[in-house]
Amino acid sequence: MKRRKECVAMLLAGGEGKRLQLLTKNLAKPAVYFGGKYRIIDFPLSNCTNSGIDTVGVLTQYQPLILNSYIGIGSAWSLDRKHGGVSVLPPFQAQEGGDWYKGTADAIYQNVNFIEQYNPKYVLVLSGDHIYKMDYAKMLHFHKEKEADVTISVIEVPWEEASRFGILNTTEDLCIHTFDEKPENPQSNLASMGIYIFNWDLLKRYLTEDASNLRSSHDFGKDVLPKLLDDGKRLFAYQFDGYWKDVGTVESLWEANMDLLDDAPQFNLNDSNWRMYSVNPNQPPQYISQKATVNRALINEGCLVDGSIDHSILFFGVHVGEGSRISDSVIMPNVKIGKNVIIEKAIIGENTVIEDGAVVRAKEGQKITLIGENSHIFASVVVNN
């Protein structure tokens, strides 16, 4: 008799995240740094741990090296379990051949065997692109209460922005009757968060059907969910109320980082009831020198600050020399900043060296300056890409 897991989570982490430009040159989007300490994937993984979901498959595809080594055996999230735990699932070859994951639905379909090992009743599908805290156990409870076949987590977005999202139209009791992908005239402002709970038996049947459909693009949003709706299945919208941010573009990544610097940030990292776990680099405490001034900032261990930091985030191991001024910026791990450097409204990639006197700021009208990892900005150079 197989030990049964009630719910298995499948985390889609194969995305390239093209709109993050240089930040995803060598790593997958879920591995992008966030918030002075974390990588994006820490949030869904921590949510799983905190929600009592201990079996997670992470589907990787694009540039998986850093993501794989970061996840390891899942110890950082207490997901190193005897039965279950975290498994990294890249595309693979089998006797009858193999293929890349052709879409979100295909990625799950190719891993039916992984899911079947645990004989689950429900499958939770997550994406590795968002910053949020969510108790998936509550969503599962809702799913059971509604006797749903599928539950889609939704968030209310401002009406004027609704046409940028996949919108779900529901009856009063949150039963979904139609989907509108980026509608010009939205009838509802409930946007899909890309978080789904399926009854596994049903999903398996639909995935198998979808896989043999040559015209399908094998995507949940475009193919599988509309088909389920057409067939009259019970699809429900679960309303999420809280901070939720897509960090798919350089601007939104920067904004979400800056959100953390508000006086009482909506997204509270210091909440001991819902801890955000991550792999901890072992670094000494940060040193703020006599010459430094620090205001509205998040600073991590291993930083040495001699300059002035205003409204910015410093990841671990960042050194800031005397006379340097950093404002409205995100400085990723181990960046070394010399003396009298000015950095304004920028994201500086990992391990970059910025020599004395350099200036990094955006041109008039441009929003954010992005400098890729391992760059070297020479003395007295002005960067405003």
Next chain:
Amino acid sequence: MEIMGVINLDNEQDFLNELTYFRCGAAVPFGGRYRLIDFVISNMTNTGFIDIAVFTRRKYRSLMDHLGKGKSWDLDTKYGGLFILPPDWNDPTDISKGDLQHFHNNLDFFHRGKAEYVLISGSQHVCGVNYQEVFDHHQKTEADITLIYKKVDILEPEHKQCQKLAVTEEGRVVEVTNEEYNNNVYMNMYLISKKLLLQLVEHGIAHGATHLFNNCITSELKNINVQAFEYKGVHCVINSVQSYYKNNLKLLNPDFYRDLFFNEQTINTKVKNEPPARYSEGSHVSNSLVGNGCIIEGTVENSILFRGVKVHKNAIVKNCIIMQRCNISENAILENVILDKEVSLTEGKRLIGNEQMPFVIPKRRVI
């Protein structure tokens, strides 16, 4: 690796008053996120030790909680690893005394390890010694025992309590003394072959010895080749409240900080899951070490804040050591104070200690 480690806490006094009421000296928090024992364990694992035993007799709850299975130092291995060995011996025929009891009753540890040499150390000397260099020196000088010492430039009060070495020009130890004015401070660390160690233990027990080093080794200086290894790196001794306070604050000297933490060796400690430290608008922090999870709205100068400390608006913290999860409410003023973990200072309270004699507030006190 040819060396196994023994961290012998049996002879260490609980010298830190309030800070050691409920924990042993080795478990006292130090430097914003560490505990004293982290330095010796990290130095051992950085040199590749795979078997490390901790001999402890009292107040070891906090120590065991901190060390766990040794995962933070990669010592949670299938074979070998970290062994915390509190006293649990019930052999009615056992006649061993003092710290020799630990050696006698834990012979299995020595027999099971493959290493032929043993490095025995206390926990009070904070340093970044490379035991490989000590080993090479030991081999080169064909020593039976090698004692590690530091030649200090200026003898501070805390050095006076340490044992000193009288060393010949060739580097041989001729006497271990308690002289106040000798600059060769013995660091309470020595390297010895396992074979000789076990012989000395057996001989010592048979002759009623109570202190392995003082009774069995220093008495044999004429008969065996005891060499001195001079350690030249960063070093301090923590053996009193004054030295604890002074040397914690010494970490605010960037050179000392760099030498201790950004050298080849990394000092590992038990990892906590704290977010980055948060500095609010209007906070004023200068010349301070700050741990993760801190929230600072007030003023912090020349101080060390451990993880998760909250300093509220208009509070002033000067020349202080504030341990984990303390809460300093609005308008409170602290100067020359050591707060143990989870102390809460209510609104507007003032505590001013003396530079030479800081106030120490025990764990979980509300003031």
